[in-house]
Amino acid sequence: xxxxxxxxxxNYAIAQAAVNAGCQCYFGYPITxxxxxxxxxxxxxxELGRGYVCAESELAAINMVMGAVSTxxxxxxxxxxxxxxxxQEALSYAxxxxxxxxxxxxxxxxxxxxxxxxxxxxxxxxxxxxGNGDYKIIVLAPSTVQECIDYMYKAFYLAHKYRNPAxxxxxxLLGQMxxxxxxxxxxxxxxxxxxxxxxxxxxxxxxxxxxxxxxEKKQIQHINNLFKxxxxxxxxxxxxxxxxxxxxDIILTAFGSMTRNIKAAMKVLxxxxxxxxxxxxxxxxxxPYDRISELAKDGKDFIVVEMNMGQMFKDxxxxxxxxxxxxxxxxxxxxxxxxxxxxxxxxxxxxKSYAASI
Amino acid sequence: xxxxxxxxxxxxxxxxxxxxxxxxxxxxxxxxxxVLDELGIREKTISSTSIGCSVFIYDFLNIxxxxxxxxxxxxSATGVKRAQPDKVVFTYQGDGDFASIGLAxxxxxxxxxxxxxxxxxxxxxxxxxxxxxGPTTMMGQITTTTPTGRNKEYFGYPIKxxxxxxxxxxxxxxxxVALDSVPHINEAKKAIKKAFQVQLxxxxxxxxxxxxxxxTNWHMTPEQAHERVRTEMVETFHxxxxxxxxxxxx
Numbered sequence: 140x141x142x143x144x145x146x147x148x149x150n151y152a153i154a155q156a157a158v159n160a161g162c163q164c165y166f167g168y169p170i171t172x173x174x175x176x177x178x179x180x181x182x183x184x185x186e187l188g189r190g191y192v193c194a195e196s197e198l199a200a201i202n203m204v205m206g207a208v209s210t211x212x213x214x215x216x217x218x219x220x221x222x223x224x225x226x227q228e229a230l231s232y233a234x235x236x237x238x239x240x241x242x243x244x245x246x247x248x249x250x251x252x253x254x255x256x257x258x259x260x261x262x263x264x265x266x267x268x269x270g271n272g273d274y275k276i277i278v279l280a281p282s283t284v285q286e287c288i289d290y291m292y293k294a295f296y297l298a299h300k301y302r303n304p305a306x307x308x309x310x311x312l313l314g315q316m317x318x319x320x321x322x323x324x325x326x327x328x329x330x331x332x333x334x335x336x337x338x339x340x341x342x343x344x345x346x347x348x349x350x351x352x353x354x355e356k357k358q359i360q361h362i363n364n365l366f367k368x369x370x371x372x373x374x375x376x377x378x379x380x381x382x383x384x385x386x387x388d389i390i391l392t393a394f395g396s397m398t399r400n401i402k403a404a405m406k407v408l409x410x411x412x413x414x415x416x417x418x419x420x421x422x423x424x425x426x427p428y429d430r431i432s433e434l435a436k437d438g439k440d441f442i443v444v445e446m447n448m449g450q451m452f453k454d455x456x457x458x459x460x461x462x463x464x465x466x467x468x469x470x471x472x473x474x475x476x477x478x479x480x481x482x483x484x485x486x487x488x489x490x491k492s493y494a495a496s497i
Numbered sequence: 498x499x500x501x502x503x504x505x506x507x508x509x510x511x512x513x514x515x516x517x518x519x520x521x522x523x524x525x526x527x528x529x530x531x532v533l534d535e536l537g538i539r540e541k542t543i544s545s546t547s548i549g550c551s552v553f554i555y556d557f558l559n560i561x562x563x564x565x566x567x568x569x570x571x572x573s574a575t576g577v578k579r580a581q582p583d584k585v586v587f588t589y590q591g592d593g594d595f596a597s598i599g600l601a602x603x604x605x606x607x608x609x610x611x612x613x614x615x616x617x618x619x620x621x622x623x624x625x626x627x628x629x630x631g632p633t634t635m636m637g638q639i640t641t642t643t644p645t646g647r648n649k650e651y652f653g654y655p656i657k658x659x660x661x662x663x664x665x666x667x668x669x670x671x672x673x674v675a676l677d678s679v680p681h682i683n684e685a686k687k688a689i690k691k692a693f694q695v696q697l698x699x700x701x702x703x704x705x706x707x708x709x710x711x712x713t714n715w716h717m718t719p720e721q722a723h724e725r726v727r728t729e730m731v732e733t734f735h736x737x738x739x740x741x742x743x744x745x746x747x
Contacts (some may be wrong), residue, residue: 166579190579198569199572199605205573207576207577209573229569337561339543340539340559341540
């Protein structure tokens with residue numbers, strides 16, 4: 140099974156990858172389009188003698204994860220958009236408590252209940268967070284079922300390595316599609332949590348994990364430390380993918396499963412003689428600002444393609460910082476922007492900027 | 498010389514006492530500490546803490562603690578126990594935390610029969626925020642948000658948690674105690690011990706609702722506050738054991 144290529148649905152791939160990563164407990168509440176993750180794990184976790192609770196709510200689910208990981212084990216929850224909104228309070232606590240909470244968000248549409256067609260509207264919710272105060276979350280965006288496995292592994296590793304919550308940000312398309320993939324083994328070292336995790340105060344001082352901040356100076360120091368930690372995460376872990384950017388005049392930029400369509404659109408545009416490259420942030424947080432800035436310095440224009448009203452667009456624009464042109468090709472949700480739509484949008488943008496330049 | 502009285506080992510040395518004069522938190526926390534000592538479980542105990550005056554348990558008890566957001570202590574405790582089934586896990590919450598904002602988490606932990614222990618201090622008000630009406634505020638009681646007293650038409654009724662919990666199949670033990678007198682304090686300690694014992698025996702959830710004072714927000718002296726527990730509160734919140742499956746097991 141380990142090295143065998145299997146045809147598997149994204150949600151099942153995520154679930155089995157969590158098992159392989161050594162996830163000891165899963166807590167979740169059903170919501171389409173990610174329900175298969177909890178269904179799969181309900182049987183699997185029992186079989187393996189690990190923990191599983193179909194929680195009474197998403198609030199309960201993520202707080203169960205917080206309790207479990209406070210003892211140093213790997214644990215996770217999964218959910219979707221409007222229900223991930225309910226978990227934002229806990230993410231703020233977990234970031235402040237430096238707890239390695241792992242959350243999978245298989246996005247649907249919003250705002251509000253939205254519906255079950257795919258969208259990428261939770262970029263802001265994931266990257267900027269809906270919880271109170273200053274905190275940062277690690278956000279990984281897979282684009283294939285294979286990457287759902289690879290980055291599920293990595294989400295556990297990074298969350299535990301840095302003691303920081305991590306989100307695997309997939310979407311309904313990835314969750315529901317089947318693709319060939321290989322699981323391999325969990326490729327990362329295990330992290331020793333014995334210096335801080337709760338195990339009962341035996342032969343040592345009692346430990347308390349809390350975010351209650353009664354002393355102002357300590358709290359300022361604590362927040363500064365959290366941000367210093369995230370600087371280290373940004374330095375070590377910022378990850379992106381680039382195709383044919385070297386000679387490109389225009390760089391198509393997307394995250395998650397939209398990456399697939401910009402790669403295909405790039406090929407069509409190249410055949411038409413337009414020098415197009417692709418850039419795809421894999422870690423949405425930390426975001427590859429520096430690399431985008433470098434590319435923009437070389438005069439390369441950016442076209443951001445995403446299924447929301449321009450959420451990642453703002454980060455790209457911030458990175459480009461006026462050094463080149465930045466445009467947006469988007470739709471709020473639903474039917475994925477097709478290769479044809481992307482190609483014709485790029486051509487229109489080019490015509491316009493050509494007209495502007497003469 | 499024989500030592501006849503000492504601070505429980507499960508309590509920290511030199512803690513700073515932060516509760517108001519006459520508040521029963523001090524007695525309740527001490528009882529929990531004594532029971533942890535007597536059962537010899539301090540070194541394998543983990544507590545999920547709450548929000549409200551009860552939050553400061555980690556200042557007093559010499560045990561591992563993890564905080565939970567307001568109302569989520571029973572979910573957090575569920576997570577701890579599922580990850581570490583061999584540890585002893587308990588929550589120490591106020592009535593607002595346990596029975597208002599956290600009612601869903603509390604009830605479902607009871608229904609699932611989580612092998613954990615829960616203590617809910619019922620002082621009929623939100624103490625930390627200055628005495629607003631809560632889920633346990635009694636009929637006629639004046640608070641900052643029931644300025645003319647709680648009436649059924651406008652505010653509805655208080656919750657009787659120990660009785661509700663007794664209806665949950667997963668709850669092994671549910672009792673209500675008070676701390677207004679030495680006999681009651683002794684009874685309370687027995688109940689607290691039992692609530693841990695059912696967890697240790699793997700029988701289900703152990704729960705004790707502890708009637709307690711809030712002299713500051715009740716605008717009473719400590720003695721008047723305890724008199725209120727003794728005469729008024731027990732009329733609404735009857736003392737006793739509402740469920741004990743160990744008596745059935747026997």
